[in-house]
Amino acid sequence: MEGMAGQKSSLTWAVNIAAFLLVLAWTIPTLGLFVSSFRDRDQIASTGWWQSFSGSEQTGFVRTGTDDDATQVDGMYVIEGNVLEGEQSLIAWGTGARQPAEFQPGETTQIEDGWDLTVNEDGSYRLSSAEPFEMRRGERIFTTTEVPPKFTTANYRRVLTAEGLGRAFMNTMTVTIPATVIPILIAAFAAYALAWMEFPGRAILTAAVVGLLVVPLQVSLIPLLRLHNDLGIGKGYLGIWLAHTGFGLPLAVYLLRNYMVGLPREVIESARVDGATEFQIFRRIILPLSFPALASFAIFQFLWVWNDLLVATVFLGNTREQLVMTGVLRELMGSKGGEWEILATSAFISIAVPLIVFFAMQKYLVRGLLAGSVKGG
Amino acid sequence: MELFWLAISTIVIGVFGCVAWFWGSNMVLDAIYPPRGENAGDNIRRANQVRPWLFLGPALLFLGLYLVYPVIDSLWRSLHNADGSRFVGGSNYSWLLGDGKFRESMRNNMLWLLVVPALSTFFGLIAAQLTDRIKWGNIGKSLIFMPMAISFVGAGVIWKFIYEYRAPDETQIGLLNWIVTKLGGDPQIWLTLLPWNNFFLMIVLVWIQTGFAMVILSAALRGIPEETIEAAILDGASPMQVFMKIKVPQIMGTIAVVWTTITIVVLKVFDIVFVMTNGQWGTQVLANLMYDWMFRGSPDYGRGSAIAIVLMILVTPIMVWNIRNARKEVR
Numbered sequence: 001m002e003g004m005a006g007q008k009s010s011l012t013w014a015v016n017i018a019a020f021l022l023v024l025a026w027t028i029p030t031l032g033l034f035v036s037s038f039r040d041r042d043q044i045a046s047t048g049w050w051q052s053f054s055g056s057e058q059t060g061f062v063r064t065g066t067d068d069d070a071t072q073v074d075g076m077y078v079i080e081g082n083v084l085e086g087e088q089s090l091i092a093w094g095t096g097a098r099q100p101a102e103f104q105p106g107e108t109t110q111i112e113d114g115w116d117l118t119v120n121e122d123g124s125y126r127l128s129s130a131e132p133f134e135m136r137r138g139e140r141i142f143t144t145t146e147v148p149p150k151f152t153t154a155n156y157r158r159v160l161t162a163e164g165l166g167r168a169f170m171n172t173m174t175v176t177i178p179a180t181v182i183p184i185l186i187a188a189f190a191a192y193a194l195a196w197m198e199f200p201g202r203a204i205l206t207a208a209v210v211g212l213l214v215v216p217l218q219v220s221l222i223p224l225l226r227l228h229n230d231l232g233i234g235k236g237y238l239g240i241w242l243a244h245t246g247f248g249l250p251l252a253v254y255l256l257r258n259y260m261v262g263l264p265r266e267v268i269e270s271a272r273v274d275g276a277t278e279f280q281i282f283r284r285i286i287l288p289l290s291f292p293a294l295a296s297f298a299i300f301q302f303l304w305v306w307n308d309l310l311v312a313t314v315f316l317g318n319t320r321e322q323l324v325m326t327g328v329l330r331e332l333m334g335s336k337g338g339e340w341e342i343l344a345t346s347a348f349i350s351i352a353v354p355l356i357v358f359f360a361m362q363k364y365l366v367r368g369l370l371a372g373s374v375k376g377g
Numbered sequence: 378m379e380l381f382w383l384a385i386s387t388i389v390i391g392v393f394g395c396v397a398w399f400w401g402s403n404m405v406l407d408a409i410y411p412p413r414g415e416n417a418g419d420n421i422r423r424a425n426q427v428r429p430w431l432f433l434g435p436a437l438l439f440l441g442l443y444l445v446y447p448v449i450d451s452l453w454r455s456l457h458n459a460d461g462s463r464f465v466g467g468s469n470y471s472w473l474l475g476d477g478k479f480r481e482s483m484r485n486n487m488l489w490l491l492v493v494p495a496l497s498t499f500f501g502l503i504a505a506q507l508t509d510r511i512k513w514g515n516i517g518k519s520l521i522f523m524p525m526a527i528s529f530v531g532a533g534v535i536w537k538f539i540y541e542y543r544a545p546d547e548t549q550i551g552l553l554n555w556i557v558t559k560l561g562g563d564p565q566i567w568l569t570l571l572p573w574n575n576f577f578l579m580i581v582l583v584w585i586q587t588g589f590a591m592v593i594l595s596a597a598l599r600g601i602p603e604e605t606i607e608a609a610i611l612d613g614a615s616p617m618q619v620f621m622k623i624k625v626p627q628i629m630g631t632i633a634v635v636w637t638t639i640t641i642v643v644l645k646v647f648d649i650v651f652v653m654t655n656g657q658w659g660t661q662v663l664a665n666l667m668y669d670w671m672f673r674g675s676p677d678y679g680r681g682s683a684i685a686i687v688l689m690i691l692v693t694p695i696m697v698w699n700i701r702n703a704r705k706e707v708r
């Protein structure tokens with residue numbers, strides 16, 4: 001028995017560790033973007049984001065003062081100064097390029113005939129000599145310094161104002177909200193008809209909706225672009241709202257129908273017997289009871305529209321004022337491939353809203369996924 | 378601000394318009410066939426024959442105009458020349474067969490089709506099994522599921538940062554190259570590295586889709602009757618055997634659903650390739666190729682439509698399979 005218990009706990013350990021590694025692997029990419037969005041350009045370019053918490057080591061050199069800076073103290077000629085700037089702290093120093101970290105802070109060394117050099121932990125140095133100095137350029141002091149971890153919100157300020165992401169944020173909102181609300185209403189009525197009304201062709205229509213679920217969006221692009229142009233809608237918000245409504249409907253009708261079919265028959269039958277009209281039944285009974293399914297679809301559609309690039313590029317146009325956030329990101333990736341601080345910050349702003357929605361409404365999202373997929377098997 | 382009011386007024390007009398249609402048309406119907414008086418029974422019956430179509434009307438209009446009509450129109454356009462002015466028969470399709478970029482796209486789409494659903498389902502299954510057995514499983518699930526909420530473009534940025542390349546003598550700021558150099562290898566420009574760059578793009582989609590697979594499979598795993606598992610354990614099966622021989626076979630149906638759902642996503646994959654390589658360096662895929670033909674200097678709608686129809690043909694088997702499953706369930 002003891003052996004079994006031991007085996008069991010080691011298995012639990014293995015499961016925990018494996019799960020942890022898996023979660024880590026799935027989280028790290030996003031974490032990297034998040035951390036990078038708070039680093040300035042030089043930091044991003046000089047070290048990886050995973051090194052940003054430990055403070056970064058830098059090496060370099062400074063020159064001491066020259067003859068002119070020398071003062072006489074107790075008969076000695078002395079040049080003093082400091083090798084550090086800002087929030088750096090000194091780790092090691094040296095006097096030659098070959099051994100730039102030869103000495104610890106506080107140590108003293110002799111350079112050239114009788115010149116003593118001391119560099120202290122606070123960065124102050126003291127070069128002293130019994131004879132007057134004769135040098136045109138200062139001596140080089142090589143330093144290894146550490147810069148404490150530093151994070152900034154400057155990227156966010158810059159991106160939201162100067163880079164036009166604020167405008168794109170508004171555009172995305174403008175596209176997303178109507179494109180989420182309108183299909184829900186249309187689909188709810190259709191789903192009710194498919195679930196609870198008797199009419200010829202019901203089975204075929206239901207099957208058609210299932211079939212339309214997988215029609216590739218790409219097939220619709222050219223015909224609809226032409227259609228919108230012929231109808232005079234052209235490129236603009238109206239067109240993209242209509243397009244997203246059309247593309248979202250199969251899933252909406254499918255999800256809602258599946259949910260409504262499962263509602264208790266007695267409630268609906270008894271309402272009918274009591275003389276309620278179909279419209280009243282729908283509004284008073286079906287709609288409130290279907291709230292979880294409505295919420296599921298709303299989240300799907302919201303995420304899908306918010307994250308969409310293709311439909312927006314085709315139906316909304318590509319001028320600076322029209323771009324949605326995914327469009328801006330795409331432009332940044334093309335034109336500013338090297339400016340990681342701008343790219344990382346913009347990307348994080350664009351994924352922040354979906355992430356908030358995701359974590360707040362996860363329950364409904366999972367429920368919707370299950371309703372939409374498991375039944376098929 | 379102007380934009381804000383535009384959006385608000387659209388919602389109001391849209392919602393109001395919908396409600397007005399449904400409510401108004403029902404009123405009209407009740408006025409024509411009043412459900413009372415001497416013919417009440419007949420009237421109710423007639424009204425009930427019409428009413429479903431009032432409820433379905435707007436949805437059918439949208440589905441017809443935005444999904445059914447485009448398929449037919451694309452088919453028509455694919456048989457015509459660039460601007461649709463002349464019938465060219467199957468020449469767009471025969472051109473496709475001879476086009477190097479198209480063949481590259483087909484090959485890549487097939488690669489994606491093999492790799493992404495398999496890896497996503499595999500990792501999803503492992504994640505489901507692991508997270509179901511630990512205390513902090515729900516948090517773990519959330520975190521693995523999270524990429525689902527991230528746009529393909531956002532994911533493109535995230536992973537491009539991981540694949541970032543710096544010359545060998547510089548500090549690597551891309552995580553992958555940093556690890557590779559720490560292990561003693563040379564940094565690589567992953568996204569131009571044939572033929573592996575396709576694989577690096579696929580990882581992005583696997584990363585996104587694994588959460589979906591995990592959620593569905595986790596629910597299926599929990600739905601397995603306890604008795605079957607207990608019986609196997611009593612018979613001395615190891616945890617691995619229980620998983621492989623008892624659990625997996627029982628959720629095969631769900632695995633198939635997950636697999637096909639991801640397959641659909643894969644066939645349509647566009648954004649990831651579009652923003653990360655734009656189909657250069659041998660990474661072209663059908664959806665991006667089609668976009669190219671639609672929006673290049675002089676668009677060729679005939680060829681673009683032909684590619685769209687190829688995509689449509691590729692999803693058709695899954696469509697048929699789904700419909701059959703759905704009908705089985707209705708019965």
